[in-house]
Amino acid sequence: MAELRHPPGTFDVMPAESGPWQSVVTTFAGVVASAGYGLILTPTFEDIGVFQRIGESTDVVRKEMYDFLDKGQRHVALRPEQTASVVRAFIQHRPTTPWKAWYAGSQFRFERPQAGRYREFHQVGIEAFGSADPDLDVEVVALGWEFYRAMGIHRMELLVNSLGDAACRPSYRQLLVDYLNSRHDELCDEHRDRIADNPLRVLDCKRPECRSVTASAPRQVDHLCADCAAHFARVTEGLAALSIPFTMQPTLVRGLDYYTRTTFEYAGTALESAQNALGGGGRYDGLVAAMGGPDTPAVGFALGVERILLALTAEAVTPRPVALLDAFVVDFSGGAAARDLTARLRAAGLRVDRSFDARSPKAQFKAADRSGARLALIVGPDEAAAGTVALKDLQNVGEQVSVPSELVVGEVTRRLI
């Protein structure tokens, strides 16, 4: 049992299963590149202060932070999400706005793992800084929508809400606090004592007790100031104009305290509710300033890679596996000929593998077959003497032809078309 294994809540993606992972990232990169987003890489860990700005009353900060003291006694944390890191980078480097960035990478939250939820998980996302234009909210939401469509996910609904801003949130918040206090005894244990702490969070509690209370709670959308109302109207108008269906969800507050105005979530309808959040995001006009930067509006989203893969499975959308190899070289003369031929073919841009250890012909052909290569290229004493390479089609029956050695690259290329 002293066997080494990955830590709890983490996993390996072996080459045989990594195809869908690759397609998530390449598809996402293509979609966001079409709108001018550039790739950003930030550290996997940051000073814990970076993430504490997410909000002291959020679960992410209160109980899910994967933090520790390093050898220099610095209190650091593995990033639980990437928006805070991107904001920190924005403030540190002060790029000119509008500024658009996308990312892909690991996130960490220290909690008990279960289906679709891990201690190390993966997200792709975008962040756009420097504009409060509601059309930018629409662009961001639309890019996520387009990405899911490109992945082949259709059983999904888009939930949207507006949380207001500094002008209208406080008065609404008080309204909500008063309401919740009036029905204090009916709430679930966890939220009964947190009304003053973070009343909005009560809205997305899934427990029946809280649900029956929040069903008739005052809604932020009914108490928006004129600016927020106009902003939200323009967002919904834009989504309609782009033919993106959405559902108004007045209780959608999401787990992070920094959101203002627009919030949204892509919910997979083919998945269990415990892990149906495929992705989500919103506007966070106050976060940059709160973290010490210039007053800068921003909006973005993060999409969960594991959830995307779950949804693909649930919808039975299996991305077609791609062949890893064009050709497999079989050598009956010891290996030197295979060494030289694979090098030539690879230099010509072909994907080629071979056997090692001078294995038997049967074993080499078996390996060629398992590799999925389209062609087997055979070199041995006979071919060496004649200056040729035998070329065999592994996917159709039988056919084997002899090609002059110097013409092999051209012949292989021709046959792959």
Place this chain on the structure above:
RNA sequence: GUGGCCGUAGCUCAGUCGGUUAGAGCGCCAGGUUGUGGCCCUGGAGGUCGGGGGUUCGAGUCCCCUCGGUCACCCCA
């Protein structure tokens, strides 16, 4: 943090009432075929039965502890 379920070969699993040398299928390797894959046949390698302790003449099987996995609750990705 709390709770349910599960740990036997690389994988999926069987293993009766506690009984002698722990099995199957798939996969892997080799041979059948001195230079030809898939199908077939034959053979082989591969196990601390998660770990420790206990009961017993005897434990994969029963008991205790422990480690790991998995699922759920809250919340999220």
